[in-house]
Amino acid sequence: MAILTVDNLKKDYGVIKALKGVSFSVPTGCVFGILGPNGSGKTTLLGIIMNVLKATSGTYKLFDEAATDAHRKKIGTLLETPNFYHYLSAVQNLKITAAIKGLGEEDIDNVLQTVDLLQRKHSPFSSYSLGMKQRLAIGAALLGNPDVLVFDEPTNGLDPVGIAEIRSLIKTLSSKGKTIIMASHLLDEVEKVCTHVAILKKGDLLAFGSVKEVFEQNDIVQVEATDRNALKSLLMQLNNYNSLEEINGIIEIGYNAGQANLTAINKFCFDNGIVLSHLQLKKSNFESKFLELTN
Amino acid sequence: MLNLLRIEWLKIKNYTAFKVLSIFFVIGVVLTNYIVYEVNKNIVGNSPGGLMLSSFNPYNFDNTWQSTSYATGFLLILPAMLIIILITNEYTFRTNRQNIIDGWSRNEFITVKLLLALIFAVVSTMIVFLTAFSFGLLSGTSLAWNGFSHVGFFFLKSLSYNVFAVLVSVLVKKTGFAIGVYFIYLGAENILSQILDFWSIKLKADHTADLGSLGDYLPMNASDGLLTFPDNPLKSFTKGVLPTDYTYIVLSFAIAYLLLFVWWSRAKYLKVDL
Numbered sequence: 005m006a007i008l009t010v011d012n013l014k015k016d017y018g019v020i021k022a023l024k025g026v027s028f029s030v031p032t033g034c035v036f037g038i039l040g041p042n043g044s045g046k047t048t049l050l051g052i053i054m055n056v057l058k059a060t061s062g063t064y065k066l067f068d069e070a071a072t073d074a075h076r077k078k079i080g081t082l083l084e085t086p087n088f089y090h091y092l093s094a095v096q097n098l099k100i101t102a103a104i105k106g107l108g109e110e111d112i113d114n115v116l117q118t119v120d121l122l123q124r125k126h127s128p129f130s131s132y133s134l135g136m137k138q139r140l141a142i143g144a145a146l147l148g149n150p151d152v153l154v155f156d157e158p159t160n161g162l163d164p165v166g167i168a169e170i171r172s173l174i175k176t177l178s179s180k181g182k183t184i185i186m187a188s189h190l191l192d193e194v195e196k197v198c199t200h201v202a203i204l205k206k207g208d209l210l211a212f213g214s215v216k217e218v219f220e221q222n223d224i225v226q227v228e229a230t231d232r233n234a235l236k237s238l239l240m241q242l243n244n245y246n247s248l249e250e251i252n253g254i255i256e257i258g259y260n261a262g263q264a265n266l267t268a269i270n271k272f273c274f275d276n277g278i279v280l281s282h283l284q285l286k287k288s289n290f291e292s293k294f295l296e297l298t299n
Numbered sequence: 300m301l302n303l304l305r306i307e308w309l310k311i312k313n314y315t316a317f318k319v320l321s322i323f324f325v326i327g328v329v330l331t332n333y334i335v336y337e338v339n340k341n342i343v344g345n346s347p348g349g350l351m352l353s354s355f356n357p358y359n360f361d362n363t364w365q366s367t368s369y370a371t372g373f374l375l376i377l378p379a380m381l382i383i384i385l386i387t388n389e390y391t392f393r394t395n396r397q398n399i400i401d402g403w404s405r406n407e408f409i410t411v412k413l414l415l416a417l418i419f420a421v422v423s424t425m426i427v428f429l430t431a432f433s434f435g436l437l438s439g440t441s442l443a444w445n446g447f448s449h450v451g452f453f454f455l456k457s458l459s460y461n462v463f464a465v466l467v468s469v470l471v472k473k474t475g476f477a478i479g480v481y482f483i484y485l486g487a488e489n490i491l492s493q494i495l496d497f498w499s500i501k502l503k504a505d506h507t508a509d510l511g512s513l514g515d516y517l518p519m520n521a522s523d524g525l526l527t528f529p530d531n532p533l534k535s536f537t538k539g540v541l542p543t544d545y546t547y548i549v550l551s552f553a554i555a556y557l558l559l560f561v562w563w564s565r566a567k568y569l570k571v572d573l
Contacts, residue, residue: 076401091314
C-alpha cells in the first residue's frame with residue numbers, strides 16, 4: 005500500500021511555477037525524504053497534500069484513497085512553522101489540536117514528555133524559544149500516536165543536541181513501523197535518517213526511489229603515468245569499465261559500485277611496460293551525487 | 300456543530316482581549332442607556348415645554364425597546380472588533396492553516412467563525428433585551444410589547460456588523476489593517492449615505508420621485524436605518540413621508556446584504572491558498 009501518491013502535481017503562483025508536474029509515491033513503513041534546495045517546492049508540495057494550498061492541476065491520494073479531512077486527522081503534521089495560539093500554554097494548545105483530531109486529552113502529557121517540554125507545559129507559547137516551539141510542534145504531530153507523520157524541516161531552529169534528539173526520535177518512530185515523510189534541504193539529514201528519497205529542484209522531480217538507488221556510489225579510478233597517451237591507449241584494452249576520460253590531466257576510469265580492482269589495473273599496466281605514477285580509488289560521494297543531480 | 304463551538308471556546312476563553320472587550324460592551328450598554336435616560340429626564344424636567352412632554356419618556360414601555368435598541372446600536376463596533384481580532388489572530392498565528400492540517404475542513408473553519416458572529420449577535424440582543432426591560436421597569440411603567448420589533452432590528456444590525464467583520468477579516472487578514480478598513484468603510488458609507496439622502500430629499504421636493512432616504516439602501520446603512528430614536532411629539536422631524544412599505548424594503552435589502560457577506564466570506568475561504 006502507498007501512504008501517499010502524487011500524480012502530475014502542478015502549482016503556479018502567477019508566472020512562477022512552484023511545481024511542474026511532480027509524481028511519486030510513498031510506500032508504507034519507509035522514511036521518505038523530500039530533498040531539495042530552498043525554494044524547490046517541498047513545502048508547496050506538502051501544503052497541497054494538507055489542503056492549505058490549492059493545486060493548479062494534478063491529483064494526490066492518501067492511503068490509496070481520494071484524500072479527505074478524516075485522512076488528515078490520522079496524520080501528524082508539522083508544516084513549515086510551529087503554528088499555535090501565542091496566548092495559550094502548551095497544554096491549552098494541545099487540547100485544541102487533540103479536539104480537532106477527535107482525540108482525548110490523556111496523551112498530552114506523554115507527548116510533552118517525549119519532546120521534553122513537560123516542565124514548561126503551563127507557560128504561554130509566546131514565552132517559548134524557537135527550539136521549544138519547534139519541539140512543541142513535533143509533540144503536537146505525535147498526539148494520538150499516528151501511523152503517518154509529516155515533518156517539514158523538523159530540525160529547524162534546534163541546537164545540535166536537539167537535532168540529534170529529533171533524528172533519533174525519527175529513527176525510533178520508524179523502527180515502530182511508522183511511515184515518515186520528511187522535507188529537508190539538508191542532505192546530511194536525509195542521508196542519516198531516510199530510506200527513500202525524492203529530489204526536487206525548482207519544481208521538478210529530479211530523482212525518486214530508495215536512497216541506495218538514487219545515491220548509488222560509482223567507483224572512479226584515477227591513474228597517471230609519464231607517457232599519458234600510451235597509458236590511455238593501453239587502458240582502452242581493459243574491459244568492464246563504464247567510462248574512460250581525461251579530466252584536468254588525470255585519466256579517470258568509471259566502474260559500477262564495487263567493480264574497480266586497483267591491483268589488476270596496476271599489474272596490467274606494469275606487465276605492458278607502463279609504470280604508474282598515480283593510482284587512486286575515488287568514490288563519488290553522497291554530496292557530489294546530490295550536486296550532480298541538482299546542478 | 301457543538302464540537303466545533305467547543306473547540307472555538309477553548310481558543311477564546313483564556314484570551315484577555317475577549318474578556319476585556321466583553322466587559323466593556325456590557326458596561327457600555329448599561330452606561331450609554333443610563334446617560335440617555337438621565338439626560339432625557341433632565342430635559343423633560345427643566346424645559347418650558349416639560350409639561351407637554353411629560354407624557355413622553357423614551358424608556359417607558361413601549362418606547363424602551365426602540366430607544367435601547369437605537370442607543371446600543373452605536374456600541375456594536377465592539378463585538379465586531381472582537382471578531383476581527385479573533386479571526387485575524389488565526390492568520391497571524393497561522394493557526395488557520397494548522398486547524399486545516401490537523402483535520403478540519405475549510406468549511407468547518409469558516410462556518411464556526413460565522414456561528415461565532417451569530418452567537419455574539421444573539422448575546423448582544425439578549426443584553427439589549429434585559430437592559431430595555433430593566434429601564435422600562437425603572438421608568439415605573441408596566442410591561443408592554445409594542446415596538447418590540449426594534450429588538451429584532453437590533454439583532455439584524457448586530458448580525459450585519461459581525462458578519463461584515465468576518466468578511467473584512469477574511470479579505471484583509473492583518474489585524475490592524477482590518478480594523479482600519481472596517482472603520483474607514485463605515486465612515487465612507489456614512490458620508491455617501493448623507494449625500495444620497497440629500498439627493499433623495501431633492502428628488503422628492505422636485506416631485507421627481509419618492510424613494511425614501513436612499514442612503515438606507517447601502518450595505519451597512521440598511522440595517523442601521525431600521526433603528527431610529529422614538530419620535531419626540533414636539534419634534535416634527537422625520538425623514539419625510541416614506542412609502543408605507545419602506546421598512547420592508549430596507550429590511551429586505553439588509554437581509555440580502557447579510558446573505559451576500561456570508562456567501563462572500565465562505566467562497567473566499569473555501570478557494571484561496573491559506
